[in-house]
Amino acid sequence: MASLGVNIDHVATVRQARKTDEPDPVWAAVEAELGGAACITFHLREDRRHINDRDARLLKETVATKLNMEMAIAPEIVDLACELRPDQCTIVPERREELTTEGGLDVVRHAKAIEKVVDKLTQSGIVVSAFIEPDNAQIAASAECGFHAIEIWTGGYAHAKTSQEAQAVIGKLKASIGSAKSHGLEVHAGHGLTYRNVAPIAAVAGFSEFNIGHSIVSRAMFVGMRSAVAEMARLLKENEPKE
Numbered sequence: 643m644a645s646l647g648v649n650i651d652h653v654a655t656v657r658q659a660r661k662t663d664e665p666d667p668v669w670a671a672v673e674a675e676l677g678g679a680a681c682i683t684f685h686l687r688e689d690r691r692h693i694n695d696r697d698a699r700l701l702k703e704t705v706a707t708k709l710n711m712e713m714a715i716a717p718e719i720v721d722l723a724c725e726l727r728p729d730q731c732t733i734v735p736e737r738r739e740e741l742t743t744e745g746g747l748d749v750v751r752h753a754k755a756i757e758k759v760v761d762k763l764t765q766s767g768i769v770v771s772a773f774i775e776p777d778n779a780q781i782a783a784s785a786e787c788g789f790h791a792i793e794i795w796t797g798g799y800a801h802a803k804t805s806q807e808a809q810a811v812i813g814k815l816k817a818s819i820g821s822a823k824s825h826g827l828e829v830h831a832g833h834g835l836t837y838r839n840v841a842p843i844a845a846v847a848g849f850s851e852f853n854i855g856h857s858i859v860s861r862a863m864f865v866g867m868r869s870a871v872a873e874m875a876r877l878l879k880e881n882e883p884k885e
């Protein structure tokens with residue numbers, strides 16, 4: 643069964659709204675693990691707008707499952723990742739003005755720079771994943787750059803206006819999984835997945851990890867992080883692909 647990675651950035655976003663010390667994303671990570679998260683995901687942005695260096699350090703010390711650090715290829719952040727050594731780094735595009743990561747990384751265009759970063763992180767013993775759109779050229783370039791895994795951007799599915807459009811995107815996702823597997827890449831998925839839309843994606847065979855943030859943190863405001871994560875884990879389990 644695919645594992646559930648919980649993205650805790652939004653907890654830090656609430657903290658930073660007041661620049662205080664609560665709510666603590668590190669507490670959120672513990673609660674998420676107690677609810678059944680198999681992975682904790684955080685994004686250390688260059689501008690530290692939500693997660694900061696203290697959070698990254700404490701998450702490394704306390705996360706007992708798997709720690710996945712989302713990051714851009716900025717040299718300062720790459721050096722920090724090599725020092726921190728999370729289990730996995732997911733390379734994402736980063737723009738200061740964006741509300742959240744918008745779309746995938748252009749591995750084809752930035753292959754030279756990305757390859758160097760993948761090599762450096764790999765030499766530090768870190769599994770490296772590329773956050774990309776379901777596109778064969780991006781998948782092939784990711785394999786060539788030495789990535790171990792890709793995380794396919796599911797925003798196209800989440801933002802689909804009709805069920806036909808959503809079905810068409812699922813077809814594209816399935817083709818991308820086949821292509822990625824033929825390159826020996828592990829396949830993750832994330833962005834825009836919610837309690838309402840996750841079932842058809844959970845039923846697609848071939849994903850080994852789902853990274854979900856906003857919807858889980860939103861529900862956690864009402865039912866608590868542990869219950870919110872348990873509910874999403876249950877949905878993934880109930881809808882897992884039939885062998």
Ligand code: PXP
Nearest residue numbers: 743773832833834853854855856
């Ligand atoms: N995966 C990646 C690479 C992301 O950048 C994000 C957003 O931070 C997510 C997953 C989670 O997306 P959402 O918050 O929409 O669930």
